[in-house]
Amino acid sequence: xxxxxxxxxxxDLRGESCPYPVIYTLETLDGMNxxxxxxxxxDCPGSFRNVPEEAIAHGYKFAQDPVKNGQEYLFHIxx
Amino acid sequence: MKKMxxxxxxRYWNPYLVLLIAGILxxxxxxxxxxxxxxxxxxxxxGGDLLLLFGVDISGWQYFDMVHxxxxxxxxxxxxxxxxxFAGALIMVLLSNSFKIRLPQQKxxxxxxxxxxxxxxxxxxxxxxxxxxxxxxGVPQFSFHSWIFIMATGIGTFFGAKLTKTRWxxxxxxxxxxxxxxxxxxxxVIQPYVGGTIAVLYIGLTIYFFASGQKLLGLGAxxxxxxxxxxxxxxxxxxxxxxxxxxxxxxIMAKAIIIGMAVSSILTIIVISIYDxxxxxxxxxxxxxxxxxxxxxxxxxxxxxxxxxxxxxMEGQLLFLPVFAxxxxxxxxxxxxxxxxxxxxxxVKSGAKINLLDTxxxxxxxxxTLLMLGGLYALTVYGEKRYxxxxxxxxxMNVHAN
Numbered sequence: 027x028x029x030x031x032x033x034x035x036x037x038d039l040r041g042e043s044c045p046y047p048v049i050y051t052l053e054t055l056d057g058m059n060x061x062x063x064x065x066x067x068x069d070c071p072g073s074f075r076n077v078p079e080e081a082i083a084h085g086y087k088f089a090q091d092p093v094k095n096g097q098e099y100l101f102h103i104x105x
Numbered sequence: 106m107k108k109m110x111x112x113x114x115x116r117y118w119n120p121y122l123v124l125l126i127a128g129i130l131x132x133x134x135x136x137x138x139x140x141x142x143x144x145x146x147x148x149x150x151x152g153g154d155l156l157l158l159f160g161v162d163i164s165g166w167q168y169f170d171m172v173h174x175x176x177x178x179x180x181x182x183x184x185x186x187x188x189x190x191f192a193g194a195l196i197m198v199l200l201s202n203s204f205k206i207r208l209p210q211q212k213x214x215x216x217x218x219x220x221x222x223x224x225x226x227x228x229x230x231x232x233x234x235x236x237x238x239x240x241x242x243g244v245p246q247f248s249f250h251s252w253i254f255i256m257a258t259g260i261g262t263f264f265g266a267k268l269t270k271t272r273w274x275x276x277x278x279x280x281x282x283x284x285x286x287x288x289x290x291x292x293x294v295i296q297p298y299v300g301g302t303i304a305v306l307y308i309g310l311t312i313y314f315f316a317s318g319q320k321l322l323g324l325g326a327x328x329x330x331x332x333x334x335x336x337x338x339x340x341x342x343x344x345x346x347x348x349x350x351x352x353x354x355x356x357i358m359a360k361a362i363i364i365g366m367a368v369s370s371i372l373t374i375i376v377i378s379i380y381d382x383x384x385x386x387x388x389x390x391x392x393x394x395x396x397x398x399x400x401x402x403x404x405x406x407x408x409x410x411x412x413x414x415x416x417x418x419m420e421g422q423l424l425f426l427p428v429f430a431x432x433x434x435x436x437x438x439x440x441x442x443x444x445x446x447x448x449x450x451x452x453v454k455s456g457a458k459i460n461l462l463d464t465x466x467x468x469x470x471x472x473x474t475l476l477m478l479g480g481l482y483a484l485t486v487y488g489e490k491r492y493x494x495x496x497x498x499x500x501x502m503n504v505h506a507n
Binding site for chain 2: 032033039071075076084
């Protein structure tokens with residue numbers, strides 16, 4: 027069991043299909059203060075790959091590796 | 106054993122490898138059956154089947170004659186391509202324990218899915234194919250209409266991408282302060298057993314087709330299964346190939362699709378030469394261009410194209426039920442509009458079937474095709490770099506502001 031990180035904000039994107047997970051994630055990160063922590067919960071399989079890859083491509087860093095939670099993924103990303 | 110199984114069933118596969126295999130398989134399928142991997146023709150026939158079911162007299166509708174509406178979906182090879190794709194996707198979803206009912210939190214997605222599906226279905230049939238027969242499997246057939254369609258789809262997708270970023274369209278996500286709880290995990294894992302059972306039954310059915318001499322149905326079922334497995338495990342999304350390039354400078358899907366088409370083109374021209382087959386050519390006309398734009402716009406509105414919606418539905422993304430319904434509605438309406446509303450006369454009649462093999466010869470055709478695919482690849486790389494250059498400049502401005 028991972029130590030639970032204390033996120034400043036959580037995006038609950040369960041049920042949302044592509045491209046909205048990646049759009050919402052990048053827009054939310056863009057609006058947050060530097061160093062704040064965003065938790066993203068998504069169950070869209072397409073976003074399991076493109077959200078982390080695009081967050082990194084846009085210069086953001088992960089607080090920990092993506093966590094697979096059954097049919098969901100959890101991402102913890104620093105703004 | 107577990108270490109071998111895990112990469113195959115638990116992880117998504119590399120899109121380049123997936124589309125390479127899909128390109129090879131579609132060339133092989135053409136060699137074996139003289140037909141291409143396609144789905145919207147069957148969607149149109151399903152629309153015709155539904156009209157018949159409701160007692161509508163569709164005799165004399167030229168479009169249904171053109172797509173050879175005869176027999177029932179389970180008696181048609183193209184029908185088994187479609188059902189095989191559904192089956193293949195579902196089997197892989199279950200084997201990887203990935204099935205989950207996924208309902209959009211925002212109701213507007215259902216309307217967007219239905220309307221987008223209608224537009225995409227109408228556009229695809231107007232152009233006589235979607236991302237497959239007018240794109241991924243159309244290019245390797247050297248049908249010039251595919252290149253018109255690709256360009257038009259790119260244009261339609263560009264405007265669709267603009268639309269998805271508007272506030273009224275995309276809506277607001279659920280954003281809360283602090284942590285939120287992920288879904289509680291179920292102890293029992295039964296999906297893989299269900300997936301395995303369905304796989305055995307489906308393979309049994311395929312064997313029955315071959316054993317009873319219904320070779321074309323068997324091939325449709327077998328290749329449909331393979332295509333369904335590939336697109337689900339690769340999360341292959343033709344919509345995102347253009348859309349995500351515009352939205353976030355993401356190019357991996359576009360590059361993989363281009364490489365798949367290049368390999369498929371080379372194999373297909375070999376197959377055509379060896380077996381002296383006739384390539385499948387569709388009319389290049391204003392309808393191809395208009396259809397491509399509508400298709401490109403519609404698939405972005407709907408969040409997925411014809412093939413994408415099929416495997417996503419199998420994943421439990423119920424948004425794609427209205428998308429699927431929309432596609433059938435759009436295709437069926439086009440079938441009606443073709444002669445009853447004068448679409449054929451206005452947009453199609455003046456066109457012509459142009460095949461590069463006929464106009465340029467085999468060497469010319471494959472050379473020009475590979476050159477154009479190379480050009481498309483270069484455009485993709487440029488688009489990605491341009492996006493990230495803009496991003497760098499924007500970030501630089503933010504740094505100065507702080």
